[in-house]
Structures are given as C-alpha cells and as structure tokens.
Amino acid sequence: MSGVIVVMRQTLLSCTSLARKGLMGLAATALAPATPVLAGDGVPADAISTLFELSRSDVAEVTAMLALLGFSVVAAIALVRTRLAAARKEARLRADVAELQLQADRYRALLFAEPQILIAWPAGGHRPQISGDTSMLVPSDQPQRILAFGTWLPPEPALQLDHAVEALREAGEGFMLNLTTSHGHAIEAMGRAIGGQAIVRIRELSGLRRELAETQLRFKALGEETESLRALASALPWPIWARQANGALSYVNAAYARAADARDIPDAISRNLELLDSADRTDLQRALGAGGHFEGRLPIVTGGERRMHDVRAFTLGGGSAGVAIDASEAAALTDALVRMHEAHRRTLDQLSSGVAVFDGQRRLAFYNDSYRRLWDLDTAFLDSQPDDSSVLDRLRASRKLPEQADFRAWKAKLHEAYRAVEAAKDTWFLPDGRALSVVTTPNPEGGVTYLFDDVTESFALARRYDGLIRVQRETLDSLAEGVAVFGSNGRVELFNPAFAKMWRLSPDSLREHPHIDTVESWCRSLYDDGVAWRTIREAITSIENRLDVALKLERKDGSVLDCMSRPLPDGATMLTFQDITDTENVERALRESNEALEAAGQMKIDFVHHVSYELRAPLTTIIGFAHFLSDPSTGPLTPKQAEYLDYVTKSTNALLALTNNILDLATIDAGAMKLELGPVDAAKAIEAAAEGVQDRLATDRIRLTVDVAADVGSFVGDERRVVQVLYNLLANAVGFSPQDSTVVVSARRTDHSVAFAVTDSGPGIPADIKDQMFDWFVSRSQGSRHRGAGLGLSLVRSFVELHGGKVRMDSVVGKGTTVTCDFPTDHIAQRNAAE
Numbered sequence: 001m002s003g004v005i006v007v008m009r010q011t012l013l014s015c016t017s018l019a020r021k022g023l024m025g026l027a028a029t030a031l032a033p034a035t036p037v038l039a040g041d042g043v044p045a046d047a048i049s050t051l052f053e054l055s056r057s058d059v060a061e062v063t064a065m066l067a068l069l070g071f072s073v074v075a076a077i078a079l080v081r082t083r084l085a086a087a088r089k090e091a092r093l094r095a096d097v098a099e100l101q102l103q104a105d106r107y108r109a110l111l112f113a114e115p116q117i118l119i120a121w122p123a124g125g126h127r128p129q130i131s132g133d134t135s136m137l138v139p140s141d142q143p144q145r146i147l148a149f150g151t152w153l154p155p156e157p158a159l160q161l162d163h164a165v166e167a168l169r170e171a172g173e174g175f176m177l178n179l180t181t182s183h184g185h186a187i188e189a190m191g192r193a194i195g196g197q198a199i200v201r202i203r204e205l206s207g208l209r210r211e212l213a214e215t216q217l218r219f220k221a222l223g224e225e226t227e228s229l230r231a232l233a234s235a236l237p238w239p240i241w242a243r244q245a246n247g248a249l250s251y252v253n254a255a256y257a258r259a260a261d262a263r264d265i266p267d268a269i270s271r272n273l274e275l276l277d278s279a280d281r282t283d284l285q286r287a288l289g290a291g292g293h294f295e296g297r298l299p300i301v302t303g304g305e306r307r308m309h310d311v312r313a314f315t316l317g318g319g320s321a322g323v324a325i326d327a328s329e330a331a332a333l334t335d336a337l338v339r340m341h342e343a344h345r346r347t348l349d350q351l352s353s354g355v356a357v358f359d360g361q362r363r364l365a366f367y368n369d370s371y372r373r374l375w376d377l378d379t380a381f382l383d384s385q386p387d388d389s390s391v392l393d394r395l396r397a398s399r400k401l402p403e404q405a406d407f408r409a410w411k412a413k414l415h416e417a418y419r420a421v422e423a424a425k426d427t428w429f430l431p432d433g434r435a436l437s438v439v440t441t442p443n444p445e446g447g448v449t450y451l452f453d454d455v456t457e458s459f460a461l462a463r464r465y466d467g468l469i470r471v472q473r474e475t476l477d478s479l480a481e482g483v484a485v486f487g488s489n490g491r492v493e494l495f496n497p498a499f500a501k502m503w504r505l506s507p508d509s510l511r512e513h514p515h516i517d518t519v520e521s522w523c524r525s526l527y528d529d530g531v532a533w534r535t536i537r538e539a540i541t542s543i544e545n546r547l548d549v550a551l552k553l554e555r556k557d558g559s560v561l562d563c564m565s566r567p568l569p570d571g572a573t574m575l576t577f578q579d580i581t582d583t584e585n586v587e588r589a590l591r592e593s594n595e596a597l598e599a600a601g602q603m604k605i606d607f608v609h610h611v612s613y614e615l616r617a618p619l620t621t622i623i624g625f626a627h628f629l630s631d632p633s634t635g636p637l638t639p640k641q642a643e644y645l646d647y648v649t650k651s652t653n654a655l656l657a658l659t660n661n662i663l664d665l666a667t668i669d670a671g672a673m674k675l676e677l678g679p680v681d682a683a684k685a686i687e688a689a690a691e692g693v694q695d696r697l698a699t700d701r702i703r704l705t706v707d708v709a710a711d712v713g714s715f716v717g718d719e720r721r722v723v724q725v726l727y728n729l730l731a732n733a734v735g736f737s738p739q740d741s742t743v744v745v746s747a748r749r750t751d752h753s754v755a756f757a758v759t760d761s762g763p764g765i766p767a768d769i770k771d772q773m774f775d776w777f778v779s780r781s782q783g784s785r786h787r788g789a790g791l792g793l794s795l796v797r798s799f800v801e802l803h804g805g806k807v808r809m810d811s812v813v814g815k816g817t818t819v820t821c822d823f824p825t826d827h828i829a830q831r832n833a834a835e
Contacts, residue, residue, distance in 0.1 A: 116203035117146060121169055123196040136204060137181065146202075152181050161189055169198045178205070238325045239275060239300075239309075245318040247285075248272055259302045259324075275300050275324060276311070284322075288315050297327055353453045360446025362388045362418065374436075374452055375400060388415065388448075402428045414440070417448045427455070435459045481578045486540045488571035490516045502561070502577055516540050527555045532563075539565040540573045553577075560584045623652045675718040675802055680823075682712045682747040682754055685719065689726035690745070693734055701739050704730075707746035715754045715825050721799045722823070728796050729758040729819055736762030736817070753805065753822040764813040796821065 117132035130143050137152045138145040145151055149158040157179045164175040172193035179187050186205045191198065233240045239256035243249055249269045252260075259275055262268035274281065280298045287294035292315040300309045308331045313322030345366065348355050354371035358364055363385045372382060375395060386394075392411055395401045404410040417424060417440035428436045435458075439451040476483050482499030486492055491513040500507045503523050510519075520533050527533075532551055539549045546567035553561040562578040626649045628634060630642075637645065686706055697704055726745070733743045741761040748755050796819070797807045804824045811817035 119200040121198040240323045242321040243319045356450040358388050358447050484575045486573050490541045679714045680717040680719045681714045683708045685722050688723045692727045693730045696734050703742045705744045709748050712747045712749045725796050725799050733758050733760035753824045755822045757820040759818040761816045765811040
C-alpha cells in the first residue's frame with residue numbers, strides 16, 4: 001500500500017510540474033505583461049482570449065495536460081485523505097497495542113504467580129520457546145534440559161510424557177498428566193494446541209491442589225477398578241452375588257442368573273432368587289453373623305443337575321457377598337485321588353522293600369509294613385509321625401545304622417536330599433551284617449521318600465558270581481582245549497590261551513572282538529575247507545534252529561581237531577577245539593587191530609564151520625556102520641568085538657555132540673540162529689533132559705532130584721533148545737559132582753519168567769574165574785572127574801539170551817554150584833530176542 005502511495009505521489013508531482021511549465025509558457029508567449037488579471041479566479045482575461053487563438057494542436061495538448069492535471073489533483077486529494085485515515089488508524093492501533101501489552105503484562109503476572117514452566121512450539125517450527133521458572137526441575141543456566149524428560153523423570157513417566165508431546169505436536173491431541181519426578185515431587189503436565197502453537201504447561205502440585213489431584217486420581221483408579229471388577233464378575237462362570245443388610249440381592253452376575261433360572265440379571269435381583277436350600281442358607285447366615293465369613297461345599301441345582309459347589313461368603317459393610325465355584329469335578333478328582341492313594345498304600349504295603357515318606361516338615365507321613373519290620377520299630381512310635389532326625393537317632397541308639405566317625409555330618413549329608421532335585425542312591429552296611437540299598441527321592445510337593453532294599457543276598461550272589469567268573473576264567477585258561485565264545489553279533493567275546501595258540505592267533509587281536517569272518521580269514525592258512533567254515537559260521541550267526549554241531553577238522557599241518565559248537569542261553573555260541581591227533585592215531589591203530597581181530601575171528605568161525613561139517617560126514621558114516629554091526633542081522637560078534645564096538649559108538653556119539661555144539665555156537669555167533677517158538681512144558685523138558693544123563697547117573701551112583709512147582713505149567717520157547725540147555729546143565733553138574741552125591745533140578749514161576757535151577761555138590765568155582773566159565777573152550781576140572789571141551793555153559797548162556805532171558809551162577813568153594821536160567825514169559829521180549 002505504501003508503494004502505491006509513493007508511485008501516485010510521484011505521478012502527481014510530475015503532472016503538476018508539467019502543467020505548471022505549459023501554463024507558464026503560454027503566459028510568456030501570448031499575454032502581455034500589463035494584462036489585467038481576473039479578480040475571480042486569478043486568470044488574466046487576455047490570456048483567456050489568447051488561449052482561444054491557439055492552434056488546435058496546442059489546444060489538444062493543453063487539454064491533455066489539463067486532464068492529467070485534474071487526475072493528479074484528484075489522486076493527490078485521495079492520497080491525502082487516505083494518509084489522514086491511515087494516520088488516525090495507526091493512532092488507534094497504537095492505543096490498542098498499548099492496551100494489549102498492558103493486558104499481556106497483567107496475564108503474564110497472573111500466569112507466573114506460581115512456579116510453572118511454559119514450552120511453546122510454533123507451527124512448523126522445531127525450536128521451542130521456554131518460559132517460566134525452569135530451576136524447579138533443571139539448573140537455571142541450562143533451561144533447554146527441560147526437554148530431556150528423562151533427566152528429571154523416571155523412565156516410564158518420561159516415555160509417557162514424550163509420547164503425549166509427540167501426539168500434541170503432530171495431531172493436536174491435548175493431554176493432562178499427573179507425574180512424579182525423580183526427586184519425588186508431584187507435578188502436572190498439560191498440553192494444548194492454541195493459535196497454531198503446541199503449548200505444554202508444567203507446574204508443581206502442592207497443598208490442596210495436590211490433594212485434589214491425588215483424590216481425583218484415586219477416584220478415577222477406583223472407578224476403573226470397579227468397572228474392571230464388574231466386568232470380571234460378569235465374565236466369570238461362577239455365580240457371584242452381593243446382598244444388602246436385610247438379605248435382599250443388590251448385585252448378581254450372569255452366571256448367578258443362569259443358575260437361578262432367571263430371565264436376566266434384573267429379573268434375578270427383583271425376584272430375589274436363591275441358589276441354596278433353606279437349611280444351607282440358615283447355616284450361611286449363622287456363620288456370617290458369628291465369624292463374618294463362611295466356607296463350605298454345598299449342593300446347588302443348576303440346569304436341573306445337582307452339582308457340588310465350594311461356597312465362600314463374607315460380610316462386607318452393611319451387607320455380604322459370596323461366590324459359588326463348581327467343585328463337582330474337583331470332588332470327583334479328590335475321591336479318585338483318595339482311592340488312588342489308598343490303592344498305592346495297599347500296594348506299597350505288599351512290597352518287600354521298605355518305604356518311608358517324610359513331608360516338607362521332615363515328619364513321617366507314610367510307612368509300609370516292610371519298613372517297620374526292616375528296622376524293628378514300634379508301631380506307636382511310627383504312628384506319632386516322628387521327624388527324620390528322631391528316627392535316625394533311635395536307630396543309631398539301637399546300633400542299627402552304619403558306624404560313622406561323625407554321625408552329625410553324616411546325617412546332615414543325608415538330609416541334603418530335602419534340597420536336592422534328583423534321586424540319590426547309597427549302600428548301608430549295617431552292624432548285623434546286612435547290606436541295604438538306600439534310594440532317597442525328593443518329592444515334588446516337598447519332603448523325601450526313602451526306599452530300602454535288603455541286598456545282602458544280592459551282594460553274596462555277586463561275590464559268588466565274581467568268584468565263579470574268576471574260577472571259570474582260571475579253568476578256561478588252564479584247559480588244554482581251545483575255547484572261544486562268540487556273541488549274538490558274531491564277534492569274539494571270550495577266548496582262552498589254548499584257542500589262540502591252537503590257531504596261531506594274536507591274543508591282542510582277539511581282544512579287539514573280531515567278527516567270525518575275520519577269524520575265519522586268519523585260520524584259513526591252517527584249515528581251508530569252505531563247507532566246514534560255512535557250517536561253523538551258520539552255527540554262530542543263526543537265529544533259529546540253533547543246534548549243537550560236531551565237526552572233525554584235519555588241518556594242513558597234519559593235526560586233527562575235534563570241533564563242537566554249543567548254543568548258549570544268552571544268544572551266544574561257544575566253540576571248543578580239542579586236539580585229537582594222538583587219539584585219532586590210536587583209534588586208527590585200534591581200528592586196524594580190530595579189523596584184524598575180526599578177520600581172525602571170522603577165519604576161526606569159518607574154520608570151525610568147515611571142520612565141523614567135514615567131521616560130521618565121516619562121523620555119520622562111522623555111527624551108521626557101528627549101528628549096522630551091532631544089528632544081529634549082520635551076524636554074531638564076539639564079546640571082545642561087541643565091547644570094542646560099544647567104545648566106538650560112545651566115542652562117535654560124544655564126538656558128534658561136540659561137533660553139533662560147535663556148529664550151534666558158530667551159528668549163534670554169526671547171528672543165523674532161529675528159534676522155533678512154541679509152548680514148552682517145564683516138567684516134560686526136565687524129564688527129556690534127564691533121560692540123556694541116566695547112564696552117567698547110574699555109572700557115578702549120583703541121585704537126581706527133580707523139584708517142579710505145581711504152578712509152573714508151560715511157557716513159550718524153543719522146546720528143543722530148552723531141553724538142550726537143561727541137558728548141558730545136568731551133564732555139567734554130574735561131571736563136577738562126586739560119587740554118591742545128589743544133583744537137584746528145580747523149576748519155579750515168577751511174575752515175569754520161569755526159572756530153572758541146577759545145583760550140584762561139586763568143589764565150587766572161585767569168584768575170580770566165575771565169569772570166565774561161560775566163555776568158549778574154558779574148562780576147569782577143579783579136582784573133579786569132569787573133562788570136556790568147555791562149550792556146554794557157553795551154549796547155555798547163548799540159548800537163554802536168545803530167548804530174552806538171563807543166566808546167573810552162584811557158587812561157594814567146597815559147597816557146590818547153582819546155575820539159574822530165567823526164561824521170560826513176555827512174548828514180546830522173547831520175539832525181540834529171537835529176532
């Protein structure tokens with residue numbers, strides 16, 4: 001505006017000057033100096049007339065100038081008026097500014113009548129203006145430190161104020177905060193957006209204002225707390241209520257309304273609906289009147305279901321409040337825990353291990369009968385719940401605890417289990433020779449559980465086991481046989497020095513537990529039979545069909561090993577190697593010798609067969625001609641001829657009997673003898689055999705006594721061979737009996753056999769040669785008249801054994817001999833023996 005006025009002023013001056021110059025020029029040219037001047041407007045009359053005489057161009061120029069002059073005059077007048085109006089307005093503004101300054105001074109004096117600080121941030125500015133007494137919070141020479149809130153406020157209030165100031169400057173959000181400085185002074189911080197500026201006022205609260213602020217804060221916190229409690233009570237699933245002094249409901253939550261079957265909360269309050277039975281309500285009111293509180297587990301019908309609730313009520317002011325917590329599941333769990341606890345107690349009572357449980361106060365809470373019997377403690381003492389130290393002291397007094405040099409230190413170390421987090425195990429060696437395994441286990445709820453096991457027998461078994469292992473090791477190491485034990489994984493677990501030496505292996509290498517495949521590769525230099533090694537490997541690594549395997553290994557060095565694999569109960573396999581080289585050589589020699597003996601025996605048998613058959617033919621001829629000569633039809637014989645013929649007949653008959661006996665023995669020895677089984681009458685068999693020795697009985701004047709029991713009857717056998725047995729026995733008895741003696745033959749039936757016995761009165765047989773009497777060609781006269789080839793008793797034993805029977809000889813030197821033959825009555829035994 002001032003610039004426009006200056007321009008207009010300059011234009012007006014220019015126009016005035018130009019007009020003035022033009023008029024002066026006109027006056028100088030057209031008007032004479034004596035021309036009178038019009039009195040009215042100051043312009044000479046001659047000038048006017050001259051002015052009309054000017055040329056038209058001059059008139060136009062003058063007109064333009066006059067117009068410009070008029071505009072300038074008008075503009076100047078307007079400018080003067082404007083300046084006058086501006087001067088008056090300026091004067092009024094100055095008066096208003098003075099008045100505002102006065103008011104600002106009054107307001108500033110009023111604003112800073114109490115200690116406070118003003119911080120103002122202009123719009124778009126970052127440098128605040130700080131006013132007031134900053135010395136109340138920061139040093140007076142450092143007012144800018146007031147912006148570092150953390151220097152005079154604790155961390156949390158400083159962060160709260162910093163966020164509030166930031167929100168005020170950015171979004172114009174006002175705030176009101178009551179804070180406490182680091183020195184404990186209560187201050188008020190208020191922020192507002194005024195006139196485009198962000199202004200923060202900080203002042204200290206004191207006196208009534210401080211108390212009012214604190215009261216407001218308390219009321220605000222109380223209101224917030226009340227609303228929170230109401231919201232919590234409404235959200236809880238348990239019925240909650242409050243009553244007035246007269247018992248009327250003043251507050252219930254939604255759970256109470258649902259439990260009381262009300263439509264809503266106001267309905268439950270207006271109808272004063274009850275949850276408890278009248279008797280329970282009476283007990284509750286009586287308890288509240290007496291002690292101011294009530295606790296109990298009461299039934300409440302909710303939704304048609306009767307459930308147990310833990311009810312707690314308290315007297316509050318002039319009324320009361322209460323809550324009912326559903327305890328049905330807790331009650332069921334409690335009952336289950338009680339039952340489980342009792343079951344555990346019964347189970348622990350059945351254990352052979354002693355169990356004692358001490359609670360957090362180190363008092364005995366539980367013990368089983370094994371614990372009482374283990375320490376022989378009085379039941380009354382244990383039921384009094386003694387503490388741990390008292391129990392240990394009593395046991396120590398009765399010399400039942402291990403002897404300790406410092407018993408107090410030992411007990412303190414034992415009681416460290418109450419502060420431990422893991423179980424500990426120890427072994428107590430008691431003065432009475434017992435050994436106890438003691439396990440102390442800290443309980444989660446406090447206390448310690450002691451577990452006592454009598455391991456005396458276990459220790460004894462362990463000692464015996466260790467001794468057995470040492471003996472076993474020494475035994476294995478001293479064995480001449482090589483022993484190696486392979487585990488279920490096929491690796492060497494155990495070996496003795498003989499095994500390593502036998503296979504020329506390094507003991508250090510075997511201690512590395514090599515696999516059977518590796519051991520096989522080491523041993524193949526001595527024995528390279530793939531089939532045998534595969535059999536050994538399968539015996540060690542097989543899972544099923546684990547059987548004993550026996551092998552004979554003939555190694556390249558000429559030695560022979562007897563290998564035996566034996567499966568062990570734990571899945572391992574034991575291999576044993578025995579060097580049988582010498583045994584094999586002896587066996588080979590014995591086998592060759594046996595083969596030679598068998599060949600010689602066969603030659604003997606063949607010779608006997610051949611000679612017997614060759615002898616029988618001429619004997620048969622001689623016997624035939626002897627019978628022919630004795631026949632009267634051939635003509636009479638002289639007495640001497642008849643005597644000689646009788647000698648020939650007897651000799652040939654004896655020779656034929658001997659030949660037949662030899663043939664029978666050879667047939668039996670060759671296994672070609674067949675029995676012709678049938679019924680055998682015992683009495684008739686004895687009679688037939690006796691007929692064959694009648695002439696000898698008469699010659700030697702020997703009596704024959706026959707004693708056959710009435711119940712003997714008959715039995716199954718080969719009658720001809722039975723008669724032959726009895727004949728040989730009678731002939732043998734007659735041959736050994738002296739003259740004028742008696743030979744007894746008897747027959748008896750037992751449960752399973754028929755026994756024939758022949759007894760003579762001969763010299764008897766010594767015990768050292770009694771077993772030889774049944775061998776071939778063994779004949780001993782023992783000072784008697786008996787002479788023979790020694791085949792009779794051999795035939796007797798062979799024929800009886802063919803029948804499945806037995807022969808025994810009882811003899812006393814000087815008193816005779818008894819030979820007993822038992823023929824079985826069991827047809828199956830006879831048939832098997834005959835076959």
